Amino acid sequence: NAGVTQTPKFQVLKTGQxxxxxxxxxxxxxxMSWYRQDPGMGLRLIHYSVGAGITDQGEVPNGYNxxxxxxxxxxxxxxxxxPSQTSVYFCAxxxxxxxxxxxxxxxxxxx
Amino acid sequence: SQQGEEDPQALSIQEGENATMNCSYxxxxxxxxxxxxxxxxxxxxxxxxxxxEREKHSGRLRVTLDTSKKSSSLLxxxxxxxxxxxxxxxxxxxxxQGGKLIFGQGTExxxxx
Numbered sequence: 001n002a003g004v005t006q007t008p009k010f011q012v013l014k015t016g017q018x019x020x021x022x023x024x025x026x027x028x029x030x031x032m033s034w035y036r037q038d039p040g041m042g043l044r045l046i047h048y049s050v051g052a053g054i055t056d057q058g059e060v061p062n063g064y065n066x067x068x069x070x071x072x073x074x075x076x077x078x079x080x081x082x083p084s085q086t087s088v089y090f091c092a093x094x095x096x097x098x099x100x101x102x103x104x105x106x107x108x109x110x111x
Numbered sequence: 112s113q114q115g116e117e118d119p120q121a122l123s124i125q126e127g128e129n130a131t132m133n134c135s136y137x138x139x140x141x142x143x144x145x146x147x148x149x150x151x152x153x154x155x156x157x158x159x160x161x162x163x164e165r166e167k168h169s170g171r172l173r174v175t176l177d178t179s180k181k182s183s184s185l186l187x188x189x190x191x192x193x194x195x196x197x198x199x200x201x202x203x204x205x206x207x208q209g210g211k212l213i214f215g216q217g218t219e220x221x222x223x224x
Contacts, residue, residue: 033211033212035214040216041216042199042214042215042217043199043201043214044214045211045212045213048211056211058211059213090153090154092154094212095156098141098142098144098159099144099156099159100144100146100154100156100201100212102146102153102155102156103153104152104153105152
């Protein structure tokens, strides 16, 4: 098992550009989530999914879209990047025991 | 708003000492979890305690949960320099379908050799 795989690891965008952060898991987990981590803010939930075809908003969803067409993949789309979206983004999936497995993160800078 | 608040925000101790971190939360929960994050890395799940449990152990980790006070503590015994990291509590709300883990702001632990 590869666990939770996030790509890319680093990305620099110009204001107004769009991009998709990829997240894939090979553990057949139903629940998946996206978080952003800013200094001093801990992790904040952007969007989450309880299964293929079902997504919902978290604490800070504005400026982001998600879809869940398969159990394995949960991409996060930035529609029009803004400097306020400079952050580290983590994808996670929930194990049978209830704990979460995290990806290694994507460090995004918007200039 | 974030569910959990952690105390202290930063903690510096000597190797061999015990480290205690506290977490308070606001709503009813299914479970509470603790994670470790080394600098620049992803989060690693340490331990999960369910709402009907009061104490749980895993190696050098001891977690307590007081649902009446909506609080939890993480104790790391006989700390090592390798324990230097940020520690986060996270709650899985009673009303969640799942996938919605809410984090506190974390405690930064520094263990000096």
